[in-house]
Each structure stands twice: as C-alpha cells, then as structure tokens.
Amino acid sequence: MPEILGRLAPAMGAQVLFEPEFRIVGQIRFPNGRQSFFWHNKFNLNPVSSARIAQDKGYSAFFLRAAEIRVPPTQTFFRDDFRQRIRSKRGLAAACAFAAQVGWPVYLKPCRGSQGDGIELAANPAGLRAAARRIFAHEKTVLVQKACPGRDYRLVVLDGKVISAYERVPLGVTGDGKATIRQLLERRQREFIASGRDTRMNLADRRLGAGLRRQQLRLSTVLPRGRQVRLLEVANLSCGGDSVEITRRVHRSFKALAARVAKALDLRFAGVDLLTADITLPLQDYVVLEVNSAPGLDHYAAAGPRHVAHIDRLYREVLAAVARGPR
Numbered sequence: 001m002p003e004i005l006g007r008l009a010p011a012m013g014a015q016v017l018f019e020p021e022f023r024i025v026g027q028i029r030f031p032n033g034r035q036s037f038f039w040h041n042k043f044n045l046n047p048v049s050s051a052r053i054a055q056d057k058g059y060s061a062f063f064l065r066a067a068e069i070r071v072p073p074t075q076t077f078f079r080d081d082f083r084q085r086i087r088s089k090r091g092l093a094a095a096c097a098f099a100a101q102v103g104w105p106v107y108l109k110p111c112r113g114s115q116g117d118g119i120e121l122a123a124n125p126a127g128l129r130a131a132a133r134r135i136f137a138h139e140k141t142v143l144v145q146k147a148c149p150g151r152d153y154r155l156v157v158l159d160g161k162v163i164s165a166y167e168r169v170p171l172g173v174t175g176d177g178k179a180t181i182r183q184l185l186e187r188r189q190r191e192f193i194a195s196g197r198d199t200r201m202n203l204a205d206r207r208l209g210a211g212l213r214r215q216q217l218r219l220s221t222v223l224p225r226g227r228q229v230r231l232l233e234v235a236n237l238s239c240g241g242d243s244v245e246i247t248r249r250v251h252r253s254f255k256a257l258a259a260r261v262a263k264a265l266d267l268r269f270a271g272v273d274l275l276t277a278d279i280t281l282p283l284q285d286y287v288v289l290e291v292n293s294a295p296g297l298d299h300y301a302a303a304g305p306r307h308v309a310h311i312d313r314l315y316r317e318v319l320a321a322v323a324r325g326p327r
Contacts, residue, residue: 175223271295
C-alpha cells in the first residue's frame with residue numbers, strides 16, 4: 001500500500017501521512033479538505049458494524065438469506081466450554097447430524113478467518129470431528145457449510161459498481177513425466193518469488209497431504225506428462241491459487257447480484273465470493289460463499305507494467321470514493 005499510495009496520491013493532489021515505524025497505517029488528506037485514515041488495505045468506506053458482520057461468516061450468511069440471496073446450507077457450532085456457557089446444544093454431535101442432513105462432504109471454517117486459513121473439507125464424521133478440534137484449539141465457534149459445485153469467482157463492488165472480477169483457481173500442478181509433485185511445487189514457489197508475489201506455500205500443510213491421499217498420491221509421486229492434479233480445495237491466492245481476470249466477461253445479471261449482496265450488508269466496498277457454473281452466462285444456479293469488507297485489488301499471479309497500471313486504476317477509483325466522503 002505505501003508503494004501504491006506513493007504513486008497515486010500526488011497525481012490526485014493528495015498528501016499521505018504514514019505512521020513512520022511500520023508504514024501500514026496512515027491518513028490521506030485530499031484537495032477538497034477531506035481527511036481519511038486507512039489501515040493497510042482497509043479504507044474508511046464501510047460502516048463499522050457492516051464490516052464486522054461481513055467478517056463473521058455465520059452472521060453474514062444469516063443476513064444474506066434474509067435478503068433472499070442464496071448461500072450454501074450453513075450452521076455454526078460451538079466448543080464445549082463455550083457451548084455450555086451459552087447453554088446451546090450445538091456441539092460436535094449436532095455438527096455431524098447437520099452434515100449428514102445436508103449431505104457430505106462439508107467445509108469447516110473458522111467464523112472470522114480470512115485468506116483460507118483453517119478451512120478444511122470433511123467427508124465423514126471422523127474427519128469432521130478431527131477438523132473441528134483443530135479449529136477449536138484457537139476458536140470458540142466453527143462454521144459447517146455444505147460443499148457446493150461450481151467455479152470460484154470474486155467480484156469487487158464499489159458503490160454499486162463491479163470494478164473488478166476474477167476466477168480463483170485452486171493450487172494444482174501439471175506433470176511433465178520427470179519431476180515429482182514436490183519439485184513441481186518448489187518450481188511454482190520460485191515462480192511466485194520471481195514475479196513478486198508474496199505467497200509462501202507450506203508443503204507440510206495437512207490439507208495438502210489430505211488432498212494427495214484422496215488421490216492416492218504423494219509428494220514423491222512423478223506425474224505423467226500432461227496430467228493435472230488439484231492439490232487444495234480452497235482457491236485463495238494466499239494458499240497458492242491462481243487468478244484469471246474476467247471483469248469484462250461477467251454477465252450483467254451477476255454484476256447486479258454482486259451489487260445486491262453488497263447492499264444487503266450495507267457495504268460500499270466489498271469482495272463477493274460466489275460459486276456458479278459459468279459467470280459469463282445469465283444468472284441461474286449460484287451460491288454466495290462469503291463477503292470480504294476489505295478486498296485487496298492486487299490479485300494477479302503475475303506482475304508487470306500492464307497489471308500494475310490496472311491495479312493503479314482500481315485504487316484510483318477507491319481513493320476517489322474515499323475523497324467523496326459518505327454516501
């Protein structure tokens with residue numbers, strides 16, 4: 001963000017005052033006299049309560065359902081000590097019953113996690129209990145959500161307009177007949193570093209191991225040339241996924257849906273994550289997975305002058321909205 005603001009603020013006639021030690025928080029002073037604070041990529045665009053609700057996957061799913069927006073079958077469940085304190089029956093037994101009711105497999109997610117951290121796929125009660133205990137080691141609540149089919153997209157909305165959209169592709173590798181999966185992943189990591197991308201893959205991630213075991217593979221497996229293998233179920237870029245920019249190809253009905261989702265949570269600026277078969281076609285089957293109240297816009301796997309110019313254009317729109325002030 002310091003680099004982006006350093007490029008954009010002077011061109012807008014704005015001044016930026018950074019906290020000097022860490023340079024992740026600061027204040028922007030615009031020519032029209034408006035002043036606004038930021039924290040990393042969080043700008044003062046969204047109401048505090050709306051942002052907090054969006055950060056909690058359970059709360060946001062409730063309000064999206066209330067607005068008649070489709071979300072996957074979802075329920076929250078509680079660690080035993082917290083469950084007893086709030087006098088709830090929604091513990092691990094209830095979570096297993098819920099998963100059986102909506103149909104396996106299901107995702108388990110920390111309610112307030114981000115960037116794919118802690119998300120696990122469970123295909124049976126034993127897997128659910130094990131994943132829930134790992135989440136309960138540092139969280140009081142776990143969200144259980146039915147796994148739904150579809151391609152994974154993010155649409156970024158600013159004041160009712162989709163300014164960016166991309167497909168998120170989970171981490172995977174393609175065999176060349178010579179390299180092991182480990183070597184292919186190490187090669188991918190070197191490509192990330194060379195492109196300036198800050199993703200750091202963890203080859204010890206148990207979710208990676210689980211994905212390999214489901215396909216009867218190991219890190220030492222040599223894949224035949226051309227064979228493609230998906231290694232993680234989450235598509236977050238921070239977990240090694242890739243992105244494909246598709247803003248101009250998104251059907252207008254999906255752009256309208258994304259604007260409706262942001263409005264339902266009273267967000268001026270939002271990243272709407274959804275699954276559908278093909279976002280270039282008119283709106284039919286879809287589910288909204290979650291909403292991010294502080295979406296980053298530097299989401300490209302490859303860096304270069306064209307991508308930098310595109311990212312700058314997006315942040316100019318954000319800064320212009322900040323300068324305009326409240327709606």
